Amino acid sequence: MRKLFIANRGEIAVRIARTAKEMGIATAVGVSEADLGSLAAQAADENVVLGPAPAAASYLNHDAVIGAALELGCDAVHPGYGFLSENAAFARTVDAAGLIWVGPPAEAIEMMGNKAEAREAARRAGVPVLKGTDGPLDPEADALEIARAIGYPLVVKASAGGGGRGIRFVHDESELLRTIDMARGEAAAVFGDPTVYLERFVESARHVEVQILGDGSSFIHLGDRDCSMQRRSQKVIEEAPAPDLPDSVRQRMRESSVELARQCGYRGAGTVEFLYDPVRQEAAFIEMNTRIQVEHPITEQITGVDLVREQLLIAYDGVMSLSQEDVAFRGHAIECRINAEDPDNNFFPSPGRIVRLAWPQGPGIRVDSGVGEGSVVTPFYDSMLAKLIVHADDRPAAITAALQALAETEIEGIKTTIPMHSKLLSRPEFADVAHHSKFIETAPDMLEAS
Incomplete structure (x- = not known):
């Protein structure tokens, strides 16, 4: 792989560019007119304008993306997450253009994209289903x-x-x-x-998931995550490993996820998502995401594995560098998705210019950000600014570290969801793992103005 085209924006584009550069791979990124001055545009070696601000005219424009990749002499395309990452037709277009697709086969994307077919495939693979x-x-x-x-x-x-x-x-x-x-x-x-x-329907269910990797012939897992703290079905706080799971449930989730990847002939990074019923102590399949996940950093923190690097190795060399025996788990990690939204105004988007920005620093703190001081947050795309990740020896220490890191974060010029994260991490229900995917909606005080 000589040159990688990054078909995405924001923090994931910056994240992909960083690993590619560490591997000695040149990078190019396609941006919309609204993102020309973005951190993502600056992170790659080259950038090119795909089209105007609306995603349909830029980031989702197949011809513009492929044309830009070819024009800049790229030999591979990484779609990140969202946008075209789970679009089987686009994956085939990339292949037809003679470019390397950094993702699973189009057939696997299609199978897992149809939830009824995915459910049946999971059942055949021995993954528990509702x-x-x-x-x-x-x-x-x-x-x-x-x-x-x-x-x-x-x-x-x-x-x-x-x-x-x-x-x-x-x-x-x-x-x-x-x-x-x-x-x-x-x-x-x-x-x-x-x-x-x-x-x-499982009431008061938790959302747990397993990270898998495959190269078409070998398949492994990199542990599990809990993404139960959600608002309107959108993840807010994630942690790894998933806390308070019976060993038998955890083991079956991991092993059956690997088997599902095997059944699909999977290549690349993917995530098998489950509902966990804490009353029955049962986990059941929801879906498989055929891409890198937003929350992949917490898995990286507890395993020491660079998942983007593995994606690139699998796409180019055809094999991953790891076996299951190579994967070891250490400590606990928590991720907060920081969005440009106003918690005091029903989480209304808060676009504008960031006039001051200071991230926390110190051992165990990681920030994956798509913005810097002076960045303009536009109203055209997802409102996520960055992910604040902490890693500590155990879960209580990670909660304490996350609260401290949030307190040290300074963002001025726009409203953010940081106050909500601090409230959630301070809740006894979170400490006791008594929360679930509808917790925010069922705790009225969480939606009150700070």
Whole structure:
């Protein structure tokens, strides 16, 4: 690999550029007109404007991205996360252009992108799944009878959904048929695919996940993470390893995730996500993300493995540098996603210029940032500014370190979610691992003005 084109923006573009440079790989990044002065544009050796600010005209424009990569003499494309990272058609376009795709095969992206197919693949691989329909719900089937067998409450999920979208809850039989019709209509409008499936709903569930790597013939895991602290299905705080899991549950999650990767002939980095029911002490498959995750730094901190480096090695050499025996775990890591949002105004986006910025420093502190002092936060994209990561000997020490690091962070000119992170990390429910994926919505004081 001589030159890598980074098809993304913000902190992940900066992150990819850093590892590529350490490996002696030249870098180029495509940016929108709005991001021309961004940290990502400065982080790469070269940058090129893909188009105007709207993502559809720039970051999501297949022809513009491929054209820019070829024009700059790149031989590989790294999509990061979001945007085109899980787009099988784009992966095939990259391959057809003679470029190296830093990601899994398009077939694996398609299989895992269809949630009903992914659920069936997981079941075949021995990954535990929630009780539900085996594949998409047949429009002609007796949905009432099927739902009675599953039990209430349940969820109607779009087969093509993801990222918390395409999900509708059903509490009793009187809501079922109407909800299915609404879900099918919404799925057709949003995802272009009206198929849905039914699944048992777990109340007060935790969100846990397993990081996997594969090179098509060898497959390993790099432990687990807990991403239960969420707001509106978007992760807020993540930690690794996942706390308070029975050893048997943890082991089955890890081993079955590796087996799912094997069944897919997986190449690259991926994440198998689960719901964990702390009452039944059972974990069940949600989906597989066929890309690097936002929260990958906490896995890197507890393993010492550079996941982006492994992605690049697998994409170029065809083999990863690790075996399962090489992976060792040390300590505990916590990540806070810092967004440009106003917690005192219903988390409304807070674009503007950052007039002062000071990150904390010290042992065990890492900041993956897409902004610097003077950066302009635009209203066009995701509001995440940076990820503040801490690593300590154990979970209590990591919580203390994260609170201290947040207190030392200074960002002026825009509003951020730092006050919310401090409140969440200080909650006894977090310390006791009594939180769940709906905790913020069910704790009214968390949404009150600071």
